[in-house]
Amino acid sequence: MRALETCLYADDLDLAEPFYTEVLGLSLHSKVAGRHLFYRLSGGMLLIFNPAASAQAGDVPAHAGRPGGHACLAIERTATDDWARRLRAHGLEVTRYAWGDRGESLYFQDPAGNVLELAPASIWGILEA
Template identity: 80%
Template sequence: MRALETCLYVDDLDRAETFYSEVLGLALYGKVAGRHLFYRLEGGMLLIFDPRASAQPGDVPPHAGKPGGHACLGIAREETDTWQARLTGHGLTVTRYAWGDRGESLYFMDPAGNVLELAPASIWGLPG
């Protein structure tokens, strides 16, 4: 079993789209204005919802959360420095944390206050 979807909640989808598309360079897979953004990742999806809309009854069960969640996106170990430079170049405050010999994580926040992490799978002892 693997995680197929990771879901975060934001209060401003336009700001979120700019951040995730331009700062992180993710390709937008689909969106419904005022409701959600969907990004395809390697082996899964990142879903970003406005909780005011996703809490309403519809085709799927209503769900909502608050900004302030956490997601870790996998990067290659050798890309850590490049990503740190990219993120700080966009004015983000980045905290770097070493997990012994398993690798390092970069922690930063999106515009809604979700804590994002970029890290190699090796921090969990996973391949690639």
């Protein structure tokens, strides 16, 4: 089994969209203005919902959370320094944490206050393909 979707919440999707597309360079799969942004990841999807809109029942059951969640996106182990520079160039505060010989994580926040992490899969002992 693997995670197919990771979901975060943001009250202001107009602020979230340029962050995820321009700062992180993710590919926007689809969106509904004021409701959600869906981004394609390698082997999965990142869903960003406006909690007020997704709390309303529709074609799928209502579900809502609050900004302040966490997601970790996998990066190549050799890309940590490049990503740290890129994030700082966009004015983000980046915290680095070393997991011994397994790799290093970069922690930062999106505009909604979600804590994002970029790390190699090796921090969990998962070998990269």
